[in-house]
Amino acid sequence: MTQSVVILGGGTAGWMTASYLRAAFADRVDITVVESRRIGTIGVGEATFSTVRHFFDYLGLSEADWMPECNGTYKLAVRLENWRAPGTYFYHPFERMRVVDGVPLTDWWQKVGGTGSFDRDCFLIPWLCDAKASPRYLDHRLFEQDFDEDPDRPLYRTTLAEQNTQFPYAYHFDASLLADFLCRYAVGRGVHRIIDDVVDVRLDERGWIDRLVTREHGDLTADLYVDCSGFRSRLLGDALGEPFVSFQDSLPNDRAVALRVPVDTAVRGIRPCTTATAQDAGWIWTIPLYDRIGTGYVYAADYCEPEEAERVLRDFVGPAAADLEANHIRMRIGRSHRAWVNNCVGIGLSAGFVEPLQSTGIFLIQHAIEQLVRYFPGTDRDPVLRDTYNLSTARAIEGVREFLILHYRGAARADNDYWRDAKKRPVPEDMAVRMEQWQSKLPDNDTTYPYYHAFEPYSYVCMALGLGGIPLRHPPALDLLDTRAARAELTRVREQARKLVDTLPSQVEYLSGLR
Ligand code: FAD
Numbered sequence: 001m002t003q004s005v006v007i008l009g010g011g012t013a014g015w016m017t018a019s020y021l022r023a024a025f026a027d028r029v030d031i032t033v034v035e036s037r038r039i040g041t042i043g044v045g046e047a048t049f050s051t052v053r054h055f056f057d058y059l060g061l062s063e064a065d066w067m068p069e070c071n072g073t074y075k076l077a078v079r080l081e082n083w084r085a086p087g088t089y090f091y092h093p094f095e096r097m098r099v100v101d102g103v104p105l106t107d108w109w110q111k112v113g114g115t116g117s118f119d120r121d122c123f124l125i126p127w128l129c130d131a132k133a134s135p136r137y138l139d140h141r142l143f144e145q146d147f148d149e150d151p152d153r154p155l156y157r158t159t160l161a162e163q164n165t166q167f168p169y170a171y172h173f174d175a176s177l178l179a180d181f182l183c184r185y186a187v188g189r190g191v192h193r194i195i196d197d198v199v200d201v202r203l204d205e206r207g208w209i210d211r212l213v214t215r216e217h218g219d220l221t222a223d224l225y226v227d228c229s230g231f232r233s234r235l236l237g238d239a240l241g242e243p244f245v246s247f248q249d250s251l252p253n254d255r256a257v258a259l260r261v262p263v264d265t266a267v268r269g270i271r272p273c274t275t276a277t278a279q280d281a282g283w284i285w286t287i288p289l290y291d292r293i294g295t296g297y298v299y300a301a302d303y304c305e306p307e308e309a310e311r312v313l314r315d316f317v318g319p320a321a322a323d324l325e326a327n328h329i330r331m332r333i334g335r336s337h338r339a340w341v342n343n344c345v346g347i348g349l350s351a352g353f354v355e356p357l358q359s360t361g362i363f364l365i366q367h368a369i370e371q372l373v374r375y376f377p378g379t380d381r382d383p384v385l386r387d388t389y390n391l392s393t394a395r396a397i398e399g400v401r402e403f404l405i406l407h408y409r410g411a412a413r414a415d416n417d418y419w420r421d422a423k424k425r426p427v428p429e430d431m432a433v434r435m436e437q438w439q440s441k442l443p444d445n446d447t448t449y450p451y452y453h454a455f456e457p458y459s460y461v462c463m464a465l466g467l468g469g470i471p472l473r474h475p476p477a478l479d480l481l482d483t484r485a486a487r488a489e490l491t492r493v494r495e496q497a498r499k500l501v502d503t504l505p506s507q508v509e510y511l512s513g514l515r
Contacts, residue, residue: 003029003377006212006220008198008235009228010035012045012175013348013365015182016055017226018191020369023059023157025376032192033183034212034220039197041179042230042349043327044258046287046294047075047274047359048170050094051160051454055366058157059185068515069181070173071290074135074507076125077273078358083411083467090117090466091273092358093125096166097458098493100486103478105493106461107442108486110474118465120497121490125168127497132269134510135169143500144168159370166456170359172274172287172294194220198229201239208342209235224377227346231332231353236339236346246334250405250425253282253355256329257309258296261320265290270507276357277316278411280304281418284316285356290511293317298331298355303418331355335397338390345372345389352397357407360400363454367396392452399453402431406460409435412468423469438464441475 005021007014010033018033056066066072077093084090098105105122114121128135128143135143187193198220200213211219212235227235236242248254265288275286282299297313304312306328314321335352339345346352347368353361371392375385408422427435430449437447443460464470 004222005029005031005224006222007033007226007228011041012179014228015179016365017347017369019059019182019186022186022189022191024373034194034196036197037195045175045361047172049359049363049454050167050170051363052170053167054158054160064514066181070177072171072173073270073288073290074272075170075172075274076135077129079273079275082278091119091126091129092462093123094168095123095125098489100489105489111478112483112487114490124497127501129271129273131501132271132506133504134507136510138505143504172289174289209344225344227344227350228348230349233350235344236336236350240341240344242341243337244334245337247401248333251333252300253298254331254333255301256296256298257313258327259321259324261293261295261317263293265508272507280416339393340386340389354401354404357404364397368393395451396453399449399451402449403455406463410463410467410469439471
């Protein structure tokens with residue numbers, strides 16, 4: 001029996017959902033996207049997480065297919081500047097920890113010291129970022145060879161469930177170009193597109209959505225409605241009245257101001273990472289695309305006025321910001337109590353959002369879509385599927401929330417009310433216990449958030465070591481163990497890194513070749 005789906009919203013969430021469902025279900029599910037010309041998309045959302053490659057893989061798209069059309073670049077890490085103190089920086093790379101004699105290399109590093117910068121001592125990727133290198137050679141080989149990239153492999157597509165190794169990069173792209181690209185992909189494969197406003201939502205006697213009323217295209221009906229209407233949450237929040245769980249008490253940043261800055265990347269080079277630079281009331285993102293920089297100040301309105309935030313951002317960018325128009329955005333931080341209610345599932349900003357400090361918006365969309373495919377159609381036939389979906393998506397965003405709280409609690413910065421107050425905000429009870437544990441032993445599988453949320457223990461380790469505000473000591477057992485193998489591994493990291501920096505092309509060179 002053919003099922004039908006109507007998706008309200010044509011932003012990143014709407015078109016990612018439409019194209020993925022089409023790739024999954026082909027014409028066994030009839031899909032319509034309705035999007036307004038009057039109501040714009042959020043217009044930001046340009047950095048991603050390393051899991052995003054599974055999304056493109058599932059759609060059967062290679063990097064050469066989509067990256068040039070979306071001004072795509074590689075992202076190997078997040079570079080955090082000024083979180084410990086002005087002038088300092090460290091990387092959170094997409095690179096798993098090496099283990100020596102059963103002990104993570106960063107634990108050894110605490111004991112034997114290295115050169116004093118844990119990221120460059122223990123990981124390769126920080127070196128590639130500093131060198132503005134490409135993660136691929138000009139013949140397209142990846143700098144790490146752990147991944148099966150055989151183009152002739154059998155017909156099977158990967159999902160987040162296959163992320164059993166750490167792929168070393170994610171992407172930056174122009175979010176509106178990606179939405180256009182995915183729109184063409186989906187419509188070219190049979191998804192219906194309606195450009196119109198949904199002006200009313202009618203419920204049936206059970207409180208389920210009966211139909212969407214549009215301004216010019218009459219009523220739209222479906223078995224399942226997907227709310228991708230952005231922060232408005234037109235179906236899930238407005239029509240169905242599902243309560244919203246705010247995270248504002250622990251993550252107070254609720255505004256952003258953004259600029260699109262044209263640059264000559266051939267001259268400037270493209271550092272393959274997102275940079276998050278701490279400020280007096282939040283932080284500024286710098287996202288290098290192929291032809292411009294996306295930048296924005298995420299801040300808390302309780303500590304900074306919008307005019308002040310814009311001025312800080314313009315000063316940060318310098319003369320290149322002079323004639324650019326700033327985009328001011330209010331953010332709703334938290335999640336819908338349930339993301340899937342009756343015959344309506346919210347995906348994207350309509351269902352929840354945490355500030356973009358680790359670029360998790362699109363990851364949470366991808367995760368939600370994969371869960372939707374798994375539990376589809378989840379309507380009245382099997383409410384357990386819906387409940388399982390709700391548990392899985394809520395756990396993912398709660399985990400991301402916990403990881404982000406760590407950035408503020410763990411930052412050594414405490415030079416004004418914003419940063420001092422950050423240390424006093426409530427943290428989830430279990431997290432408070434975990435933070436105690438990290439002081440005696442760096443985070444590991446037993447002492448990090450236990451449910452899938454994409455971040456692995458090594459990410460927590462990088463934060464604990466890089467942010468500098470958590471007192472840490474190495475486990476006493478290391479004083480009794482032989483350190484020779486660990487010292488040799490630290491030397492090996494350095495040698496491998498130097499060789500890579502010498503042999504990899506620059507990101508500009510590689511991406512120019514892809515075009
Ligand atoms: P929107 O882009 O707001 O789209 C909503 C759609 O709904 C539009 O097409 C609109 O026309 C339509 N619509 C709404 N109401 C109606 C109606 N009544 N009738 C018809 N159509 C309607 N994520 C990342 O992964 N990485 C990042 O670096 C990142 N940075 C971000 C920075 C900021 C400041 C913010 C706020 C978010 C960021 N995000 C990031 C999140 C990311 O932008 C979003 O998750 C993503 O763009 C999805 O948005 P959306 O499609 O849910 O909503």
